[in-house]
Amino acid sequence: MNIYKKIALVVVFLFLALPALRGEEAAERVAVPFSDPGKAGRLEVSLINGAITVIGYEGKEVIVESKAQAQVVTPAAPEKPSSKYPGMKRLAAAGGGLRVDEAGNVMKITSPPWKGDTSLAIRVPLNTSLELHTVNGGDIRVENVSGEIDASHVNGDIVIARGSGAVAAHTVNGKVVASFSRLDGKKPLSLVTFNGDVDLTLPAAAKANLKMSINNEGEIYSDFELAVQTENVRSVEDERYRHGRYRLNIEKTVVAALNGGGQEITLNTFNGDILLRKAK
Amino acid sequence: MNCPEAKNKLPDLLQNSLDAAESARLREHLQSCPACWQEWQELHETWSRLGLLPEEQPGPELRRDFYRMLEAERREAAAAGRRPWRERLLAWLPDLRRLQPAMQLAAAVLVVAVGFGAGLFIGRNDRAAAEKIERLSSEVGRLQQQTSLSLLSQPSATARLQGITLAAQNPEPGIELRRKLLMVLDGDPSVNVRLQAVDALYLYAGDPEVRAALSASLARQTAPQVQVALIDLLVAFREKQAASALKKLMADEKILPEVKQRARAGVDLIL
Numbered sequence: 001m002n003i004y005k006k007i008a009l010v011v012v013f014l015f016l017a018l019p020a021l022r023g024e025e026a027a028e029r030v031a032v033p034f035s036d037p038g039k040a041g042r043l044e045v046s047l048i049n050g051a052i053t054v055i056g057y058e059g060k061e062v063i064v065e066s067k068a069q070a071q072v073v074t075p076a077a078p079e080k081p082s083s084k085y086p087g088m089k090r091l092a093a094a095g096g097g098l099r100v101d102e103a104g105n106v107m108k109i110t111s112p113p114w115k116g117d118t119s120l121a122i123r124v125p126l127n128t129s130l131e132l133h134t135v136n137g138g139d140i141r142v143e144n145v146s147g148e149i150d151a152s153h154v155n156g157d158i159v160i161a162r163g164s165g166a167v168a169a170h171t172v173n174g175k176v177v178a179s180f181s182r183l184d185g186k187k188p189l190s191l192v193t194f195n196g197d198v199d200l201t202l203p204a205a206a207k208a209n210l211k212m213s214i215n216n217e218g219e220i221y222s223d224f225e226l227a228v229q230t231e232n233v234r235s236v237e238d239e240r241y242r243h244g245r246y247r248l249n250i251e252k253t254v255v256a257a258l259n260g261g262g263q264e265i266t267l268n269t270f271n272g273d274i275l276l277r278k279a280k
Numbered sequence: 281m282n283c284p285e286a287k288n289k290l291p292d293l294l295q296n297s298l299d300a301a302e303s304a305r306l307r308e309h310l311q312s313c314p315a316c317w318q319e320w321q322e323l324h325e326t327w328s329r330l331g332l333l334p335e336e337q338p339g340p341e342l343r344r345d346f347y348r349m350l351e352a353e354r355r356e357a358a359a360a361g362r363r364p365w366r367e368r369l370l371a372w373l374p375d376l377r378r379l380q381p382a383m384q385l386a387a388a389v390l391v392v393a394v395g396f397g398a399g400l401f402i403g404r405n406d407r408a409a410a411e412k413i414e415r416l417s418s419e420v421g422r423l424q425q426q427t428s429l430s431l432l433s434q435p436s437a438t439a440r441l442q443g444i445t446l447a448a449q450n451p452e453p454g455i456e457l458r459r460k461l462l463m464v465l466d467g468d469p470s471v472n473v474r475l476q477a478v479d480a481l482y483l484y485a486g487d488p489e490v491r492a493a494l495s496a497s498l499a500r501q502t503a504p505q506v507q508v509a510l511i512d513l514l515v516a517f518r519e520k521q522a523a524s525a526l527k528k529l530m531a532d533e534k535i536l537p538e539v540k541q542r543a544r545a546g547v548d549l550i551l
Contacts, residue, residue, distance in 0.1 A: 042435070131435075131437070148436050148437070148439075149438075150437035150470060150472075152471060166438045168441060168470050168472035168473065169472070170470070170471040170472050170505070172503070172504060172505075187436075187439065187441070187442060188441040188442055190438075190475075190476065192471060192505055193505075194504045194505050194536075211347065215508070229347060229348065255347040264445055266441075266472070266475075266476065270505060270508060270538065271538070
């Protein structure tokens with residue numbers, strides 16, 4: 001807790017109101033160190049509109065690159081007359097961009113609910129823990145980060161490659177794809193989507209306890225020989241006697257141990273398949 | 281500080297959970313009282329040796345058993361509405377002990393060991409010892425609950441997932457844990473964690489308060505995955521009170537059609 005008491009505060013404002021270069025992408029780049037670079041930091045990113053790409057690298061600073069797109073109000077791109085309040089002109093308030101706060105080794109990047117695309121490409125020290133949220137405007141991608149990953153999306157995919165396997169990822173409309181060349185086995189791995197496939201690649205020797213749930217039309221495909229313990233929970237709704245229909249619900253939940261069991265893995269989709277692949 | 285008071289506080293000193301003033305008072309007492317000093321030495325030695333034990337890992341059969349049990353519980357809940365589940369859990373108890381994270385296990389073993397010794401020494405008859413063990417075994421459940429609660433308060437979602445896994449395996453889930461699980465279901469920022477909480481709450485099939493809270497929670501859920509899981513849970517419980525909550529969901533225009541369909545099927549099954 002001491003870390004939090006010694007608050008080393010770094011606040012950086014990234015203003016995206018760049019000189020008008022209409023149609024062209026202008027990139028803003030900023031590097032922010034964690035207050036205690038000797039320890040694993042935590043990065044929290046919360047966007048409404050924009051893809052998030054995070055890549056681990058052999059360095060100490062967090063490097064944020066953002067692509068500001070045409071939606072930014074600039075003097076050269078005069079605002080259309082407000083239709084909401086005819087006759088009045090809207091003022092472009094300063095601070096339409098991104099905000100980066102760092103305190104106690106926790107870095108927060110937030111974006112106001114801005115019209116424009118605030119997609120970010122971020123490089124972080126390898127052991128950084130991540131908490132990433134976005135709603136629209138592209139995918140969440142994480143590569144080569146060994147810290148814990150908590151990613152949530154609404155309209156887009158989540159793709160995670162190389163890491164420790166301590167992941168909680170969730171989207172509503174999109175795939176969740178994850179592949180690991182090793183599992184550290186300590187923290188759980190949970191991949192959840194509503195409309196989309198869950199696609200997980202594990203090393204051949206991975207030790208895991210799997211719980212996989214699908215609904216509706218989905219199927220489960222696996223490269224691994226699984227010792228399956230429960231399968232196909234069926235419930236029958238026979239309502240013909242009261243002029244209803246007959247329906248067989250098959251909710252498939254498969255619980256299986258991989259190589260004798262180990263890391264807790266939950267895979268869950270409503271409309272979609274589950275693919276369990278063996279790393280080649 | 282007197283001797284019984286000091287002895288009570290020794291485990292806290294081991295875990296470094298005393299505040300500075302109390303710790304100072306206890307140390308002062310230890311300096312002046314050979315009996316307590318002796319006990320402290322023994323405790324400390326046991327504690328350090330426990331640290332050398334290899335870390336216990338839950339075997340795959342444990343998880344298999346858990347999900348078998350959960351499945352059976354779901355079916356039974358669906359078939360009979362409610363049934364006592366506590367006996368099952370208690371029958372399952374010996375296996376559960378192996379699940380603690382190392383330190384938790386160490387603390388539990390230490391408490392049991394010290395208590396066992398103390399029980400034999402003080403009680404000198406089986407009954408007193410048995411009572412002592414009974415009390416200490418509930419202590420194990422309590423410690424396990426503490427671990428779950430502390431994991432569930434972590435900023436990391438994967439740590440909270442771990443907390444729920446542990447909570448689902450608690451032989452004697454206390455009121456605090458139940459309350460925390462319901463709080464997690466209602467307010468945890470991670471959908472993955474909320475979904476896992478629904479799974480753990482299957483174990484409270486017989487608890488009317490939980491069933492009522494689950495119905496109320498349905499209206500607060502925004503993620504379709506959690507909505508579906510919660511509908512399935514209420515249907516498995518045959519919770520009649522949930523019908524109005526399900527109907528409200530069916531009338532809500534923000535709800536996805538698949539979820540509404542699930543709710544509709546659920547209402548028919550419940551009533």
